[in-house]
Amino acid sequence: MVPVTATRGSVRHAVQLACPPDRVWALVGDPARIHEWFPGIESCTVEGDERTVVTRSGLPMPERLLTVDHVLRRFQYRMIAPMFKEHLGTLDVHELDDGTSLVVYSTDADPAPLALVIGGAARNALSRLPAKLGLEGTEHRTTAGDPGAGPVATRKGTH
């Protein structure tokens, strides 16, 4: 395998929810409601295609809204604070065959560390969606790397 060390980081998290996708989309597909389900975002204002969220630390983060597709159930935005050379956030709500929903939140960012910071917070937000919607959920996770699978250990401890 050819090692790759890029300045752009890509992170993806997902959660499966036991409810129809339209119910999820009504919350996460509304750009003005992000502070209702994303822990650490205290408030947000939306004017045209500009959104500014204010984090719990008091940091305002300006964003540009790119896609709000109610048919595809896709939301995309860019964080445009100077610290980002590039950012693309993509939130998709898929309908699964059994009528449940799969919510996928992808974060691509340059500098790469910011993808982990934003993606980690997004993962936390996804993990709380089941409770927010009054549902039982099963969390799933996928990232670009292989988490690695070693031999299965059989005992604990060193002594």
Added chain:
Amino acid sequence: MGRKILLVTTDQQRYDTLGCNGGQLSSTPNIDALAAGGIRFERAHPQSVVCMPSRSTILTGQHPSTHGVWMNGVPLPVDAPSVADVLHGSGYRTALVGKAHFEPFLDPFFRFVENSMATTDGSVPPGGLHRGFEHLEMATHGAIGPLHYARWMMAEHPEALGGFYPALDGSLQVNAAGGGDTGAPQVKVNPIERGIYHTDWVADRTIGWLDTLGADEDWFCWMSFPDPHHPWDPPESEVGRVDWREVPLPAGYPEARAEREAILDAKPRHWRLWYDGTLVSNYEAPAEWVPATLTPDQVREVNARNAVECELIDEALGRVLARIAERGWADDLDVVFTTDHGELQGDFGLLFKGPYHVDALMRLPLIWRPAPSSTTPPSVVSRPVGLVDLAPTFCAIAGIAPPRWMEGEALPVDDADATQRGFERVLTEWDSELFGVDVHLRTIMRDHWVCSTYLPGTSHDGTEGELYDLDDDPLQRVNRWDDPAVAALRGDLVADLWDHQPEKRTPELVLEAPV
């Protein structure tokens, strides 16, 4: 009234930086005195060579596979077991002053208590306890950010903020910029007044908390210095203590380039790939820095500044011990001094840390000075122990049976005790997965051998390994993994490793930040 416990940790400190361990560069009389009156461990290893997993091991008494913090940026669950919680539940007053780092630093959303506490709660955590600590005042490397030290500096000494080296660059990568006299990475002239540098702040705040306690109270205080972890930017007024021009090159630094590179070539390929700047496998070293560019003078200057930071820690500890004596607690005081992991500091032509399980990163300073009232004789322990053994040691000091979730054992008081109680091996593990690059290795130290086996990853197919005879090759220059003469031994060590390696926690905890 029982025994008091002072746990003193530093960050990223090598075994050979203490006078009691043969160090020549820094003067560490207070730590040396603890060693002379207590138990000095010659073979203490961390269970991970990076901060968050290792600190989580200290707190939980568990290996990383069990507590689940498999790399920096993976937060330790808030409900993870904690020896501080056990002690607090037994009547101990508890505090952590200095660097915690059980939760990621980069957190603009204030998702983690460590980052939000100084802004929203002061020094008492929400609900009264966080991980068993009733009092937390936190600091890290520098004076920017939301932690208590940074906020204090911003409020009281804003003029001094610019003196620190910016640990991260504009891309939030570990900064590669050079400074000082030699242009060494993570070195900077810091004109800060010594008394407000974080080492003395940690000691001051520790004393401040101890002064709030009643004379008859029992307490557990984790005093956690951010130094001598890079950046190497100690107060400039103190830098003259060690003239880098007179610092000898460390034994682990092969000065001849050809020799250095031949040694690296005999190790698994990620060593040489990092040295050449071809592969950056982990966040903890500057991504833009190429180790092959490291010069002998840069090694000297880094070592000199590191030694100064070690001296400041020793002096700060001395002040705390003096205050404890003034409070009348000296006879009942147990002190444990150690660090979370080591630093390459020139070994093999490298700096910083990463998936490199050699003595530079794994052999730690560890001293346990039992309370004089316990009449424990001084000793030196050569048998292997781990940071996983600290939590049960604190329980033993407090007279508490260690909870079943602790995987270590109370530290032995001498080699006979260690032999009798089966201290035969110590394990260290590494897993990292960062933007398409993953590395996984497991290491056992047993008898006089260090054996690492690699799992499949970006640079490894799972057949690679490292095997060093510490008796014949203390600098770990000759990798005997493929030596037929020790094939049987290798097989035995690997089998023993997997026989004792704890099962990986499932589901795996999620990486939520770079650090």
